[in-house]
Amino acid sequence: MSATEVNPTDTAAEQSGMNLTLRIWRQADAADRGSLHTYEVSGISQDMSFLEMLDVLNEQLNANGEEPIAFDSDCREGICGTCSLMINGEPHGPEVTTTCQLHMRSFKDGETITIEPWRASAFPVIKDLVVDRGAFDRIIQSGGFISANTGSAPEANSVPVPRDKAMRAFNVATCIGCGACVAACPNGSASLFLGAKITHLGELPQGQPERWDRVVDMVGQHDYEGFGGCTNIGECAAACPKEIPLDVISQLNKDLRTAMKHGH
Incomplete structure (x- = not known):
């Protein structure tokens, strides 16, 4: 034709x-x-x-x-x-x-x-096509709060953030928590979702005070909810509608190892 x-x-x-x-x-x-x-x-x-x-x-x-x-x-x-x-x-x-x-x-x-x-x-x-994704909410809640000084608002440029870190934090923050990564994963793992949330805060100065406790608590909640483990198949990233990169899982694992090494 x-x-x-x-x-x-x-x-x-x-x-x-x-x-x-x-x-x-x-x-x-x-x-x-x-x-x-x-x-x-x-x-x-x-x-x-x-x-x-x-x-x-x-x-x-x-x-x-x-x-x-x-x-x-x-x-x-x-x-x-x-x-x-x-x-x-x-x-x-x-x-x-x-x-x-x-x-x-x-x-x-x-x-x-x-x-x-x-x-x-x-x-x-x-019911029918509706599922309960409350497990994602509980993972987020387990991460706790971020420490911040109260009082007058700080000047926007008072805390310098390197551009590459700012852009990476912005890009992974686009995760909408739809659960496609879990649905695509043969193990039912939420590691891409979890990695996006950990990386988002881990790249910014504001996320540093609770960084190590946060990763331990969120991984613990992930496992408690019944999500499977990651075996690096990559189906999660391929299915993600916001194109969250697979390397956020590497960042998640790195942060978890560091936290456990320091006794968190």
Whole structure:
């Protein structure tokens, strides 16, 4: 097919919308065993986001007197990390982005799409596609507070921060805690998430007073929550919608070794 030719199938899908078969995990509650259910949707625009497609399906289910599918969403702008779905076996689907920013043009007319919740023992299913990611919150809480002098606000440049450290801290702080790293990891490890949080504060002067206690406490909470260990497979970084680099795990391990060496 030359560059000027148009696929008639694609043109028809754009005009009338795509027809899709959806295999979706349904689970009444945490105690229910759950299973995949099949649904058909039609008239799906290629410009819809993946969540908008699910909205269309839920409208259809409501109209038929059926219970809609439970799934999480919030900002729908790729910022909050709430829209966590396993799509055709990949966290957030075939593109390196969040589910809410995944568009239906990434799929083909007539395609079958399998949609599941995150699969990790530390993320128990609440209902359908909704999982409890409170373990991430508890890891953050275990890190405690950062010591800071009270009183008048310091002048912005009074604490010099080298540019390379500032940029690295900024880049790893983009982690939105969606859990894609855990879902992608065969071990169910949250080491990429944990490494991002440790590195973010470890690169800045403000993060130094509690640095060693922080890493010990956060790693301990990570293990207590039931996340697996890291074996450097790299699936976590490949699935991360914010492209957190794998080397934050090296920084995590380095900080942990240093803390234990000094008796923290």
